[in-house]
Amino acid sequence: MDVGTGITLIGAGVGAGLVAIGAGIGIGLIGSAAVQAVARQPEASGKIQMLMILGAALVEGVAFFCALIAFLIYNTVK
Amino acid sequence: MYILSISKAGRKTGALRFLKLILLLLMLYPVTDISAVENHNSENDPMMLHLTDHNFIDIMGFEIPLPVFKPVTINGRDLNISITSDFVFFWIGTFLIIIVLSFYKKNQIVQKKFMGRLVETLVLFVRDDIVRPVLPHDYKKYLPFFLTLFMVIFMQNFIGLIPFMSGSTKNLSVTAALAVITFSVVISSGIKKFGILGYLKNFLPLSFKENNFVIALVFNILLAPFEFMGILTKPFALSIRLFANIVAGHAVILTFLLIGWGGKELGWNYFVIAPSVAASVFIYLLECLVAFLQAYVFTLLSAIFISEAIEHSH
Incomplete structure (x- = not known):
């Protein structure tokens, strides 16, 4: 295997x-916002879950x- | 009270039977997949063997050949129309759905047995949790389409998790076809509601009546291409999401299974097999959740796209 x-x-x-x-941060933010929303208004949990x-x-x-692109790069090199 | 107790008991046995089935499949899955990789002759990469489409069905290294037809040439391009494993399992799943659902269509009374309760739960889930909140006014018109979509994707995702079977949602062509169907339903429902000109007018972000004419013209010329592109990228994203979720899940399961596999020459490292099977069972359970969730997400997003096309009126 060469350097390139x-x-x-x-x-x-x-x-x-x-x-x-990036995706971890994004999903974490969504989850935290959803938990806060359910804590403030438990009766809307169904709708909040759908949006989450x-x-x-x-x-x-x-x-x-992006994972697919990484996989494609791997396949072209291999 | 008596009826309640009966139904509770029935639910318990049904759930237990389902759990037993799942446990049986879980025990089968690692064993069969490993032996399939070990006995296989024609391919070197076990990952690609599992994730791609073939013209044979592989059962523990024993290949059942499927019919191969001559490619059809249209405009100088060869179209391969031979029957592949994904095709076979797509139709097996679809016929199962047709048989089961047409049986329960005749029996209007709520069934107390396991299968009837499962069908009822799924249908009510699609109606009450997906279609009715998103399309409150005309959900009855679109419910058959969404039920078909949900059932097909759900079935294919779960068929992919059964040993020896290859669910066809790991094939990009299948998910792209599903997305194109959704796309055509979105556009045709929008045109049916507003007419062709009215539907095209929905792509303009600012209306000419309410705003200054020059500002509206400039903004519309700048922004209408993006609105139009949004319509085209939606089905693309839909198909890639389903495909990539399923493929990535299967790749993770196989990666955990093949930790101890050192290629044809080295063979197995037997000390790693127990933890790798345990880890792959864990990922398998996660994939059961993902299989359901992706069917849900695909149907929900289709419903949202259709509601945007219908209720987007200025």
């Missing part, structure tokens, strides 16, 4: 890691785009 391949693989790995950081899952799914979708 190694650097490309490092790029894919570091990119996937950065995406994980929706937001989490959108964040997760972005994360999966």
